[in-house]
Every structure is written in C-alpha cells, then in structure tokens.
Amino acid sequence: MDSEDIQRMVLQGQRRERFARYYLLTFGSGEPRRALTRLVTAVSSADHAGGSAARCQCALAASGLRTLGLKDPELAQFSREFRQGMAHPERALANGDRAADSPEHWEFGGPNTPPVDALWLSFSNDAAYLDQLSAQYERLFARFGLSFLVQNVALSSRESNPAPDLGPRRRFKRIPYGEFVLGERDAIGERSRGPLVAIKQSARPMPAWVRTNNAQDFGKNGSYLVVRKVAQSWFMRLNVDLRRQFEFEQAEAQGSAPRSGRLRGGGYFFLPSVRALNYLAEGG
Amino acid sequence: MTTPRQSLTVAVGVVDYAACSAALTRGRCSLEAAFTQVAGLEHACLAVLAASREAADSALFFECSFNGSLAALLSALFALAEPELAAVFEHCAEFPKAASAPVFAEYVSARARRASAPVVAEGHDVASWRKWCTALVARCYWPPSPTAQDAAELELRRSAVGMQDWEPGAPLLHVAHVPQQSRSRVKRALRALEHESARLDPQTRFLWHGDRLLFFAFPAQIALIWSERVSRVALAPLTRVWAAVPAFQGRPWLRQARRSRELRRFLLDGRAPVGAWFNASVRRSA
Numbered sequence: 338m339d340s341e342d343i344q345r346m347v348l349q350g351q352r353r354e355r356f357a358r359y360y361l362l363t364f365g366s367g368e369p370r371r372a373l374t375r376l377v378t379a380v381s382s383a384d385h386a387g388g389s390a391a392r393c394q395c396a397l398a399a400s401g402l403r404t405l406g407l408k409d410p411e412l413a414q415f416s417r418e419f420r421q422g423m424a425h426p427e428r429a430l431a432n433g434d435r436a437a438d439s440p441e442h443w444e445f446g447g448p449n450t451p452p453v454d455a456l457w458l459s460f461s462n463d464a465a466y467l468d469q470l471s472a473q474y475e476r477l478f479a480r481f482g483l484s485f486l487v488q489n490v491a492l493s494s495r496e497s498n499p500a501p502d503l504g505p506r507r508r509f510k511r512i513p514y515g516e517f518v519l520g521e522r523d524a525i526g527e528r529s530r531g532p533l534v535a536i537k538q539s540a541r542p543m544p545a546w547v548r549t550n551n552a553q554d555f556g557k558n559g560s561y562l563v564v565r566k567v568a569q570s571w572f573m574r575l576n577v578d579l580r581r582q583f584e585f586e587q588a589e590a591q592g593s594a595p596r597s598g599r600l601r602g603g604g605y606f607f608l609p610s611v612r613a614l615n616y617l618a619e620g621g
Numbered sequence: 622m623t624t625p626r627q628s629l630t631v632a633v634g635v636v637d638y639a640a641c642s643a644a645l646t647r648g649r650c651s652l653e654a655a656f657t658q659v660a661g662l663e664h665a666c667l668a669v670l671a672a673s674r675e676a677a678d679s680a681l682f683f684e685c686s687f688n689g690s691l692a693a694l695l696s697a698l699f700a701l702a703e704p705e706l707a708a709v710f711e712h713c714a715e716f717p718k719a720a721s722a723p724v725f726a727e728y729v730s731a732r733a734r735r736a737s738a739p740v741v742a743e744g745h746d747v748a749s750w751r752k753w754c755t756a757l758v759a760r761c762y763w764p765p766s767p768t769a770q771d772a773a774e775l776e777l778r779r780s781a782v783g784m785q786d787w788e789p790g791a792p793l794l795h796v797a798h799v800p801q802q803s804r805s806r807v808k809r810a811l812r813a814l815e816h817e818s819a820r821l822d823p824q825t826r827f828l829w830h831g832d833r834l835l836f837f838a839f840p841a842q843i844a845l846i847w848s849e850r851v852s853r854v855a856l857a858p859l860t861r862v863w864a865a866v867p868a869f870q871g872r873p874w875l876r877q878a879r880r881s882r883e884l885r886r887f888l889l890d891g892r893a894p895v896g897a898w899f900n901a902s903v904r905r906s907a
Contacts, residue, residue: 413772413776417776417779426784427783427784427786427787430784430787431786431787524878525876525878525879525882526876526878526879527879527882
C-alpha cells in the first residue's frame with residue numbers, strides 16, 4: 338500500500354492531537370485552484386513523520402470537484418450518494434433527518450446555507466500553534482476569495498476522531514483495507530477501480546480507450562468521508578460504500594430512540610489521494 | 622400474519638405509456654387509500670413498465686394477494702376508486718370504453734396470469750426423480766457474455782426507485798429481459814424453483830410478460846437489507862433463474878460472497894418504480 342499517497346486520517350486518525358479546527362469552505366467566485374496549489378503541500382499523508390506540530394487534511398464535496406474542473410461524465414463515476422449530498426430529499430429520508438433535523442434547519446450543508454465545497458481539517462496538540470496556523474490559512478482563503486465557516490473541535494470523544502476501527506491487533510483478523518480505502522481489496526476480495534479522470538494532453542476530446550489507459554484513478558488511495566454535527570459533537574465515518582455503512586445504521590435507528598441533540602449539519606466528502614489533489618491543483 | 626389464500630397477477634400491454642404513467646401518478650393517493658379500505662386485501666401493487674431497447678412495448682402490472690372472492694374484491698376496489706382505475710386502465714390494450722364494476726372485474730380476471738413461486742410448506746406432489754432431474758438440468762449453464770450497462774439509463778432507474786428504497790414494505794418489482802434463445806432454460810430454472818425450498822418469502826413470485834421476466838416481492842424490511850439477505854439465503858436458485866440474462870454477471874467460478882454481491886447489485890439495479898402499493902403487514906409513515 339502506498340501510504341505516501343493516502344491522507345493520514347484515512348489510515349491512522351488523529352489519536353495524538355487534542356485540538357482540531359475545521360474550515361467549511363465555499364468556493365463561490367474565488368480561485369480555489371490557486372488556493373489548493375498552496376495548500377496541497379500541507380496535507381499530511383499516512384507516512385508523515387511523527388513530531389510535527391500540526392496535521393492537515395483536505396476533503397472535497399461533489400460541488401467542489403466540479404468547480405475544480407471535473408466534468409459530468411467523470412463525476413458520474415463517483416458514488417451516487419456522494420453526488421446527491423446529504424441534504425438531498427432521498428438522503429434525508431434514508432438518514433431519518435426529519436422535522437427539526439431536516440436539512441432546512443441546518444447551520445451548514447443545507448439548502449438554505451451557502452454550499453460547502455471543501456473541508457479543510459487541521460489538528461494539533463498545541464492550541465496556540467493551531468491558532469497561529471489557522472490565522473495563516475484564513476488569510477490565504479480570504480486572498481483567493483474563498484468564504485469559510487470555522488468549527489473548533491476538541492478531540493476528546495471517539496466519534497469526533499474518524500479513525501477506522503481496525504480491530505484488536507493481536508490475534509484477530511483486521512478489517513481489510515478495501516473497506517475504507519478505495520482501490521484495495523475489501524472483505525470479499527473485490528477491488529474497486531475508478532473514478533477515472535482523463536489526463537489531458539490536448540484540448541481535443543479524447544476517445545474512450547485513451548481515457549481508460551491514460552487516466553488518473555481518483556479512487557486509488559482515496560476514501561469517502563461522512564460528516565454530521567449533532568449539537569456539539571462531530572461524527573465522522575470513513576467508508577468507501579456510503580450506502581452500506583452509514584445509512585444502514587441510520588435507517589435502523591429510525592425506529593429507536595432519537596439521537597441526543599439536534600442535527601446541525603452534515604455532508605458527504607471525498608478524501609482524495611495526495612496525487613489526486615496535485616492533479617486538481619495543477620488543473621488536470 | 623397468515624399467508625393469503627389467493628393472489629391475482631395481471632400484466633397487460635399499454636397503448637400510451639406517458640398518459641398511463643401520469644394517470645397513475647395523479648391517482649396514487651386515492652388508489653392507496655382504496656387499497657386500505659378493501660376487506661381481505663393483504664398486498665397490492667400497481668406499476669407501469671416502460672418500453673426499453675429490449676422490450677418494445679410498455680406494460681401495466683397489477684398484483685394483489687387477498688382472502689375471499691376475486692369478484693368481490695375487484696368490485697369493491699372499483700367502487701372505491703373508479704375514476705382513478707378507469708383513468709389508468711383506459712390506456713391499456715382492449716380495455717372497454719364504458720367500464721363498470723362487472724366489466725372491470727371481467728377484464729382483469731380474463732387477463733390473470735399464473736406466476737411462478739417458491740414451494741410453500743404444504744409442498745407439491747411431484748416425484749422425487751422429477752425434482753432431481755429438473756434441478757440438475759437447471760444447474761447446467763454457461764453464462765452469456767456480459768453486456769455493458771448504459772450509465773445514464775442506470776442512473777435514471779436508480780433515481781426512479783430512490784425514494785422507495787427507504788420505505789419498509791414497499792414492493793420490490795424487478796424487470797429482467799431474457800434473450801429468446803434462453804427462455805427454455807429459464808423456464809426449467811423456474812420449475813426447479815417450484816420443486817425445492819428456496820427460503821424466499823411466501824409472496825415472492827416470477828412472471829413472464831413477453832421478453833420480460835418480472836420478479837416481485839413484498840419485503841418487510843427496506844429493499845437494501847432485504848436484498849442482502851436474499852442474496853445469501855437464495856443465491857443458488859435465483860442465480861439459476863437469472864443466469865441467462867446478459868445484465869447479470871454472477872459468474873459460477875467466483876467465490877460465493879462475490880456472487881452474492883453481484884446478485885444483490887443485479888436485483889437492486891433492475892428495479893422498476895411502483896406507482897401505488899399497499900402492504901397490510903407494514904404501517905406506512907406519513
């Protein structure tokens with residue numbers, strides 16, 4: 338497994354960091370690609386050496402991928418749930434987001450709020466350093482015309498730390514990597530391929546066979562990220578099959594006791610590999 | 622809940638798909654309200670199947686399971702929802718212009734079809750050697766070459782049934798197109814299904830309509846959970862039935878878990894949306 342290419346939180350979570358700051362970015366009429374060019378070097382990969390003061394990750398929503406240059410045929414290869422977004426009526430029905438929890442009442446990610454195109458996550462053990470770093474990022478976002486909503490999170494609970502549960506490490510079998518890393522073999526030995534995005538050398542449209550052979554595999558070493566904020570707690574789940582993991586849990590919970598606290602917002606994001614982020618930053 | 626004693630399955634050609642579909646959409650609430658008021662009705666399902674490149678004709682599918690007399694049921698249904706039923710059925714082939722309750726009952730009864738179903742607890746009085754022969758012949762097959770599915774069409778189908786995915790009790794109606802040269806083998810597989818215990822729900826059935834092989838069920842759980850269960854407990858019999866369908870990619874040399882997942886994908890991606898439905902065992906949310 339190419340751990341240099343996988344974002345850190347996909348494999349390891351953020352177990353050592355105590356403070357986090359999430360930026361919900363809206364691209365609007367700004368220049369997201371230029372901002373991404375400067376941010377991509379700060380993204381921590383899974384083999385990031387320990388001892389760094391802070392770690393950062395970048396996740397993109399379907400609208401963000403479209404703004405960064407992916408066309409409809411390429412976006413159609415992504416998971417349907419991801420493309421619809423959590424505020425879609427079908428997803429709201431699946432997740433049991435009704436009445437006070439319905440997307441119309443959300444603080445972010447809903448139809449009445451600015452769209453969330455990307456999620457920039459930064460983690461640190463030092464609150465002062467995190468503040469200093471965050472000030473730099475906020476200046477960068479403002480410079481390139483990206484609006485943002487800041488969320489400060491204390492990583493004290495397991496729910497807010499999206500580390501995949503790999504199971505006990507001693508004798509029992511671990512969860513296969515393919516369950517939360519795209520492109521790896523899952524529990525039944527199936528390996529997903531794609532979404533494939535053409536690497537364009539020419540402005541002319543490329544035939545299908547060229548696209549397959551000369552394409553950036555966006556799915557390789559990426560993952561999907563499910564984000565929901567309930568009152569003061571953030572719940573994050575990593576799973577390559579959004580339908581199987583998260584919505585099953587929620588659908589089954591519809592008849593049981595409701596979650597504590599009102600749902601404040603949520604979204605489906607894609608955690609691209611580092612190569613895919615570089616591809617997007619360079620504009621294909 | 623006991624298994625209903627009778628079932629009615631009807632599939633008729635539709636002359637004007639757009640008008641029939643629109644009428645069904647408009648009359649959905651009234652039809653479902655009528656279903657709840659008919660005494661003895663356990664399940665009911667009304668759907669319009671669109672034409673496709675494999676099947677040139679549209680069709681109207683009507684299925685109900687009930688206790689009591691068929692004539693009484695159809696008369697009661699027509700009395701409760703006459704305008705809506707007339708608006709839907711008037712676009713069907715050979716439906717009389719001036720429809721009354723007896724005419725409607727006669728029209729529907731004349732087009733009742735026999736659906737294949739898994740064996741029930743009472744069993745069939747069939748010789749064992751015949752059962753073995755049918756099951757053995759049904760297992761001998763080589764899968765056809767898989768065909769690439771049109772992504773846009775697949776997306777449309779998924780969108781059409783998307784909201785019904787999360788309604789427990791919503792009927793699952795699957796449409797598969799069987800090539801002409803494979804029909805005899807599929808029929809053998811359906812006969813084998815009737816001779817063995819497939820561990821499917823009692824209301825699960827198959828029905829032929831032209832080149833279409835319809836599969837319908839009334840799962841008590843949401844479609845995603847039910848399909849996962851069925852793909853495990855009834856993997857072999859369902860694979861035998863659908864093995865000849867080009868869109869089905871359950872290759873016999875794959876490991877069981879992979880075949881189970883392929884069956885589940887095929888089952889979920891081939892569904893048709895249901896216009897109006899009723900399931901007495903599930904209370905619908907508002």
